[in-house]
Amino acid sequence: MSQQWDVVIGLEIHVRLALDSKLFSGASAQYGASPNSQVSFLDAALPGTLPVVNEQAIDYALRFGLSIDAKIPEVTRFARKNYFYPDLPKGYQISQMDDPIVGRGQIDIETEKGPKIVNITRAHLEEDAGKSIHDEYDDWTAIDLNRAGTALIEVVSEPELYSAKEAVAYMRAIYNRVTFLGICDGNLQEGSFRCDANVSLKPKGSEALGTRAEIKNLNSFRFIEKAINYEIKRQKQLLESGRTVVQETRLYDADKDQTRSMRGKEDANDYRYFPDPDLPALNITAERLAKQRQAMPELPEAKFARYCEQWQLAEDDARQIAYDVAMASFFEQSQAITRAKAAENAKFLITDFNALLNEHGSDLQDTKISAGHYAGLLDAMASGQVSRKIAKQVLNEMWTSGEAAETIIEQQGLAQISDSDALRQIVTQIIADNPNQVQQFKDGNDKMFNFFIGQVMKQTKGQANPVQTKQILEELLNND
Amino acid sequence: MSINRKELTEIANLAKLDLNAEQTQQVCQSLNQITDMVERIKKADTAQVDPMFHPCDFWMPLRKDVVTEATHKEQLLALAKQADADFYLVPKVIE
């Protein structure tokens, strides 16, 4: 009989900070240079070399901390994590242990069951290792130290993600956050954003966590979901056949869609952390923190609250715009100059504009439509010059030509007929031409009203102002 | 506190040092003389004392995020016993 299991996942995300130089040396941190060409004497761990911390790395880490509303300590400290590996030149990694720069915080994610808050245990600064290249030679592993010493923040979540999908949603939320803050270039191929997933299973409803396996080095949203799902399946099979899960490090093989045990890092697991004696403690002053707070763009959470309060957007609409950097900026720019109501703007943006983007598979920032032109279209709608239906048509034109809404409306004669005399004339003629339908309406068939609206629209090719049309029709039909 | 042979083997493994059986015995003995000597620190009452990780009574200085290093590739690779034109080389590592 198959048992029911709860899945528990915690993620450790490594975010490469978008810096010019390394965390502890003045060597370039740029990706893609020729092997070992960006290695300082410190990065190669020549005897006597000493680390000096990059100020921007501290500030970026603080910015991330502020953005997740984290506890920021007054004093932070670097520690040595000791292990031997050929791409770790010093024989230890400078990281943080007891006093990380970012303490407990939280972030909102979107799940299938709605929004959820995920707690973040901590985030700390550390240096990356170099690269071991195993396929260059048959008998050798080749070492490139360009990456050694580049700055990372490691973001550690609480084990409170309960499915592969949630893990991906959380990873996306962190990804969006660090790219939004501009502290990470977000380049997944170059390893700027990588993740280790701790996966464990426990009997449904049980309190105690099961033994976990750690899947290392996942650098795509697709792979992480597949890897976790594979791992869940693997552990389930083990447990249901009465075997146990071994606490170990595993690698995901995307080609085979499998995880496999990693032997290399097994034997030495006692990292012997201790405070790095080359680096005194760092005092995070209120002044430094205030400066970073000021340098921060408005966060999605704050935008969301402001949209609801200031502009009375529906919560769903506000969330959808606030959490999309490009959309929020477009929305705010257009709203600053249009006479249209914010709620109208939001509706049109989320449904009609989005549909257009989806249709073309494009991003907002790549379109020819400027926020100014878009605001013009909103104005035309607000003043009744065009209907929403026509507005969509105009938007399509704007997409291809990049022209202003006003120009398109004028050139193509798309303006609504709001001249009441002209409309009255048209309506009078239609009533005269359709005596039977008039009689039916008068006999109580209310549906006939829509027939007349349809006739007016047909005759005006949809340009009749619907509100005025309705008013005039009501007046003339009921007026004998 | 004394270190037994099994522990010593683990320590040597962590430190990547090799010990043959004869050395293990000898090193064990000499290390235990030292651990006996350092044992006394445990007697001090330090309940109210914070560790002093550093004699510096100043905070950590920081540097600007500026690239100050040119490439040292040839210089560095020339120091290595095993290297080609681009890489340091080590016996094959199996992950």
Added chain:
Amino acid sequence: MINLSLRELNQLLTSKQISPAELGSVYLDRCRQFNPTLNALIHVQNDLAAADLLTADRSQSILAGIPLIHKDLFSTKGVTTSAASRMLADYVPPFDATVVGRLRDAGMVSLGKANMDEFAMGSSNEYSYFGAVNNPWDLSRVPGGSSGGSAAAVAARLTPVATASDTGGSIRQPAAMCGITGIKPSYGRASRYGMIAFASSLDQAGVMAVSADDCGLVLEAMMGHDDKDSTSILAEPWRWQAPQEASMQGLKVGVIPDWIEQLKDNDIKRSTQQALDTLVSKGAELIEVDLPHADLAVAAYYILAPAEASANLARFDGIRYGHQSAEPCDDINDMYRKSRNEGFGQEVQRRIMLGTWALSSGYYDDYYCQAQRIRRLISEDFKQAFSKVDIMAVPVSPEVAFKQGEKSDGVSMYQADQFTIPASLAGLPCMSMPIQPVRGLPVGLQLIGPYFNEQVILSTAARFQLVTDYHLQMPEAFL
């Protein structure tokens, strides 16, 4: 010439009675002549470096043209820097230590590199891959360590000045045993950049020379902030001013009667007492102070220093530089083990294992953290003491230079550092100056100053040396 002070040598140089090249050659010849007897130097230069001489010609510093020897712990660009280890026997650094660069910029002329205990781990200079150093006062005895080569070289006047480093006493103890003057400034005064690390929170570069005045002149040139070293003090460096008279009127000197009591060698005890009497005779006031936690210093130190060393020496893996085993290796771990086993001497391996143990899980808090708490207690003890006195005067070593091979076990050697370690743990400036020798062997007195205040100990030693001539005595065999 070889008994002239740096100021006197400077006179000869500025008045062109001698050129930097000629002065350098005098000492270089002595190095060649006497080093086979002493083994104080690992490397003696074939010729003086043209670049050094050029800078010496241009420099306005009082040190321009003065020869020196660097402890082999300091990286010297283009010159092998081995830390007296097989691991680095053929390592040629591509850069200079900051201290080396500063002294070169001042115009000092390098003669070679001094022998030492491997990676500065030792108190007798017997733990060198390049063999033990002989004490110039008695060749069968040790010069002390770890800066034994620097001390022996100055004592035998193979150089007027040598750089050295002190982690738990490595300047003071060999200075005392060789009858010269040596100072370790406050932690953070002199840059550690390019100095091969033993225990980073304790290591400090310093100077050995004949007199306190000479030490002051060189220390002034080598200290000062270095933005390559995060533990380097930002404060303005002081200018060394030699006292013109011996009066110590108003100086409060802290003494620890208990430490003098602990001296089992009555001759050393008498010599120490006599030196304190000299201070009093010049107007100093002796005040008894106490360092109640100092008896735990050696134990704390032999946890902290090896712990830091175990990490500092992990970079020596045979991959990027340094010794790599020529034996066939099964895999990378095999290569690490063979290379490190062949590359490191026994004492270094012992300390690496000791440090690895102290940091390993289950022991970290009880040993490493506890040792750091004791460090704070000792540091507080000193603060208390310095609220009452300007300077402390205590023994350096409980014994005179001992016979080579006399001490075979680690612990008895470690215990001999009991008087030097407390100031190291607290990061305080301290020095050793020669006092009345006993049985033909030198003895030192240790002066300790409050944090940052090197001047008070240097000027007290300089005043002492105005009325004594122990520092000018030298072993006759090397005249």
